[in-house]
Amino acid sequence: xxxxxxTLVVFFGATAGANGGKLxxxxxxxxxxxxxxxxxxxxxxxxxxxxLVQPDSVDLSEQCKEETGLTAEELCKAxxxxxxxxxxxxxxxxxxxxxxxxxxxxxxxxxxxIRQVLHPEASKKNLVLPECxxxxxxxxxxxxxxxxxAGPMKDLTMSSMLDYVCxxxxxxxxxxxREVENxxxxxxxxxxxxxxxxxxxxxxxxxxxxxGACSKTEAVDSETVIRARGLPWxxxxxxxxxxxxxxxxxxxxxxxxxxxxGRRNGEALVRFINSEHRDMALDRHKHHxxxxxxxxxxxxxxxxxxxxxxxxxxxxxFLSKENQVIIRMRGLPFTATPQDVLGFLGPESPxxxxxxxxLFVKYPDGRPTGDAFVLFACEEYAQNxxxxxxxxxxxxxxxxxRSTAAEVQQVLNRYMSTPLISTLPPPPxxxxxxLATPPFxxxxxxxDCIRLRGLPYTAAIEDILEFMGEHTIDIKPHGVHMVLxxxxxxxxxxxxxMKSSDRxxxxxxxxxxxxxxxxxxxxxxxxxxEMSFVLMxxxxxxxxxxxxxxxxxxxxxxxxxxxxxTPTMIPTEAALYQSPLxxxxxxxxxxxxxxxxxxxxxxxxxxxxxxxxxxxxYPSPPVSPSTMSYFAAPPGSxxxxxAAQSAPALLPPQPGALVRMQGLPYNAGVKxxxxxxxxxxYAPEDYSSLVGVSEQGRSLIQPKEWLCL
Numbered sequence: 191x192x193x194x195x196x197t198l199v200v201f202f203g204a205t206a207g208a209n210g211g212k213l214x215x216x217x218x219x220x221x222x223x224x225x226x227x228x229x230x231x232x233x234x235x236x237x238x239x240x241x242l243v244q245p246d247s248v249d250l251s252e253q254c255k256e257e258t259g260l261t262a263e264e265l266c267k268a269x270x271x272x273x274x275x276x277x278x279x280x281x282x283x284x285x286x287x288x289x290x291x292x293x294x295x296x297x298x299x300x301x302x303x304i305r306q307v308l309h310p311e312a313s314k315k316n317l318v319l320p321e322c323x324x325x326x327x328x329x330x331x332x333x334x335x336x337x338x339x340a341g342p343m344k345d346l347t348m349s350s351m352l353d354y355v356c357x358x359x360x361x362x363x364x365x366x367x368r369e370v371e372n373x374x375x376x377x378x379x380x381x382x383x384x385x386x387x388x389x390x391x392x393x394x395x396x397x398x399x400x401x402g403a404c405s406k407t408e409a410v411d412s413e414t415v416i417r418a419r420g421l422p423w424x425x426x427x428x429x430x431x432x433x434x435x436x437x438x439x440x441x442x443x444x445x446x447x448x449x450x451x452g453r454r455n456g457e458a459l460v461r462f463i464n465s466e467h468r469d470m471a472l473d474r475h476k477h478h479x480x481x482x483x484x485x486x487x488x489x490x491x492x493x494x495x496x497x498x499x500x501x502x503x504x505x506x507x508f509l510s511k512e513n514q515v516i517i518r519m520r521g522l523p524f525t526a527t528p529q530d531v532l533g534f535l536g537p538e539s540p541x542x543x544x545x546x547x548x549l550f551v552k553y554p555d556g557r558p559t560g561d562a563f564v565l566f567a568c569e570e571y572a573q574n575x576x577x578x579x580x581x582x583x584x585x586x587x588x589x590x591x592r593s594t595a596a597e598v599q600q601v602l603n604r605y606m607s608t609p610l611i612s613t614l615p616p617p618p619x620x621x622x623x624x625l626a627t628p629p630f631x632x633x634x635x636x637x638d639c640i641r642l643r644g645l646p647y648t649a650a651i652e653d654i655l656e657f658m659g660e661h662t663i664d665i666k667p668h669g670v671h672m673v674l675x676x677x678x679x680x681x682x683x684x685x686x687x688m689k690s691s692d693r694x695x696x697x698x699x700x701x702x703x704x705x706x707x708x709x710x711x712x713x714x715x716x717x718x719x720e721m722s723f724v725l726m727x728x729x730x731x732x733x734x735x736x737x738x739x740x741x742x743x744x745x746x747x748x749x750x751x752x753x754x755x756t757p758t759m760i761p762t763e764a765a766l767y768q769s770p771l772x773x774x775x776x777x778x779x780x781x782x783x784x785x786x787x788x789x790x791x792x793x794x795x796x797x798x799x800x801x802x803x804x805x806x807x808y809p810s811p812p813v814s815p816s817t818m819s820y821f822a823a824p825p826g827s828x829x830x831x832x833a834a835q836s837a838p839a840l841l842p843p844q845p846g847a848l849v850r851m852q853g854l855p856y857n858a859g860v861k862x863x864x865x866x867x868x869x870x871x872y873a874p875e876d877y878s879s880l881v882g883v884s885e886q887g888r889s890l891i892q893p894k895e896w897l898c899l
Contacts, residue, residue: 196229196230196231197228197229197231197286197289197291197294198227198230198296198297198327198377199225199227199294199296199297200227200228200298200370200373200374201223201224201297201326202223202224202225202298202299202303203220203222203223203303203307203308204220204254204365205219205220205221205254205307206218206245206247206249206250206251206254207253207254208251208253211302213300213303213306213307214305214306214307214310215306215474217310217477217478218254219243219245219247219311220271220307220308221243221244221245221250221258221268222241223240223241223274223278223366224240224241224366224367224370225278225282225370226238226239226370226371226374227282227286228297228377229289229291230381233381233382234289235378236285236289237285239278239281241269241274241278242260242265242269243268243269243270243271243274244265244266244268244270244271248262248266249262250262250265257365258365260365271311272315272317275317275319275320279320279322282294282322295327295392296325297327297373297389298327298329299328299330300328300329301326301328301393301466302470304323304326305395305436305437305467308436309323309395309435309436310474310477313435313436324395324397325392325395327389327391327392328391328393329373329377330346331343331391332387332389332391333346333351334346335387336385337354337355337385348372348373351376352375355376355379357376359372360375396438398431399428399431400441400442400513401442401509401513402442402595403442403505403506403510403595403599404495404498404595404596405499405506407499410461410494411465412490412491412492413465413468414440414464414465414467414491415459415460415461415468415488415491415493416459416462416468416472416488416489417457417458417459417489417493418430418457418458418484418485418486419456419457419484419485419486420456420482420484420485421482422456422479422480422482423455424591425458425479426594427444427446427596428592429479430446430458431444433474433477433479434460434471434474437470437471438462438463438467439460439461439462440462440463442595443462444458444459444461444594445458445459445461445497445594445596445597446593446596446597446600447459447600448597448601448604452561452604454597459489459493459494459498459596461491461494461498468488471486472486472487474486497600498595498599498600505549505598505599505602508549508563508565508598509595509598511547511565514542514547514566515565515568515569516563516566516592516593516594516595516597517564517572517590517591517592517593518561518590518597519531519562519563519588519590520588520589521560521586521587521588522560522562522586522588523560523583523586524558526562526584528545528550529545530583531583534578534588535575535578536574536578538571538574539566539571539574539575539578540566540567541565541566542565542566542567547564547565547566548562548563548564549563549598550562551563551601551605553605554605559605561601563593563598563601578590635717636691636717636718637694637695637715637717638687638688638689638690638691638693638694639685639686639687639688639694639715639716639717639718639720640685640688640694640698640714640715640716641714641715641716641720642657642686642711642712642713643683643711643712644709644710644712645680645706645709645711646706646709647680648680648707649680649706649707651670653706653707654670654672654684654686655670657704658686661697661700664690664693664697666687666688669687670685670687671684671687671721672684673685673724683724685716685721685724691715694715697713698715702714851863
């Protein structure tokens, strides 16, 4: 059997859009193929062949019409790509047989036709290309190797190569035939004296993407990495490799990016084998994956290692098994064992090496996160496992997704690097006026609260009250608590304090899975103790209460009744979610409940402890149907109550409100503090009596009226 270098097939193609150096950059389909066999051993050429290809869309660009001279009518009569490729293979095989040859290699003028047009189009149309399209010779690279003085390879064109070897170009033939004949002239000249060139450099196209692990110590060239944005959330590394079909991605070179919640955010970092393939990938900017267009940008090797790199020996051992399909399981019960997972997957989805093919994701203290990764030896087993998506294990439904080696590294890095006590600074605090005079939020087992779960993120207090309907009259004053996440945005949860446990039970029965906007909302009855646990980062499920993730005694949920009354301190983020009706207060009304419960507040200690859990939540300013649009108590009375409890020896009861200043310089005096509040009015004439120092060394000052900066 002759070697590939004995027979080359000069191959040329044109698309319905851009051609030349921009070939394939606009996703347009092939409309023309031309080829001719060259016997390198005998220096003979075969018959020149030309055929049209019918595209799905016959809308031709002006450049295409001008360069090819083709019309839509001609293309409508042509055969589709699949039939044309079969004709090509049959024609070349028959001609080779007559020449006594059995194998051949394609020769093209640059890699764009093979890598940027033929393979991507065949992938989109689910066509299986013959083996001959996975190996080719680039005439430009062979010419540059033979004639290095002809100029930089990127600047080489067919005209410049013909001029360098002093061969007149063919210009009278029709489009396609002309280009192939000129390529054959250059090739035959390189084979003759004085060059006697041997075509020995063959480029290949990867058949499939190979997964693998990446170490953080590995050197990654920034000229080989791109960032793809706008990916479907369910896309896998194989889907991304299919989008870049024709370009060679490095082993384990697809890293799916995750958001703060550990879910895919529609971005991925892709590492190619060299900068040439990276540059061709950038030309696929805004090409389509299904109905979505994908944005492609440059990225750095440092960014890739941050996502895909890992140092865990356990992960490295797990990913050391090559050619495995990785499936991610999410939502596992915390008590699930390897035997439980293997039993859930069943005999139709055998896991590679049994329990060694399972990797449970855990927190640094060894607690399970509910995530696990599973290895399967083939695609069939992986497909069988995906059929169990959202089936129940124990009392929980399990989600299954395709995953990647980079995602394994990223998830493990994220959880294993999570500190037990957050090192982030606490959220900034701003003083807010006391909004009303509801009772203290006291812990207890009385189930007089309800929890709303699955609220639309755009839901406001008004939407919740409308959702409650006639039951709003049973809400305690300031009993609506929107739960915000660490960014100060609605988390989809809310707690509502009802007047009795019977009322809470009735609401949970009548409003459970009732629609709010386009989502159904789950309603559960709970206690104030359970509410405080959830706000501290614990979980509240139908199966019961799970405490916050912290184990240290100092991180246990605080008891609200143990707090001393302090002025209301609301994080800046929470202040953004107050009701807009607060801007137009009504006439103040006297409180109707017991004076013993005269203050509504959330202690700053609550927010500081919030930062110690893995999932940080905190409540928004509490409201109720009757108080969400006015202040229920005069600020003066509130200030007097605060002054009487927190600093009785320092300030007598009087109109106004307290401002608490933290972080003052130790040498700050009265003049410094008054200068800081320049422009505000103070009630008493003796300013020196305004300022005092608390037990903790913090200053207290009482302005005439509350002003929020």
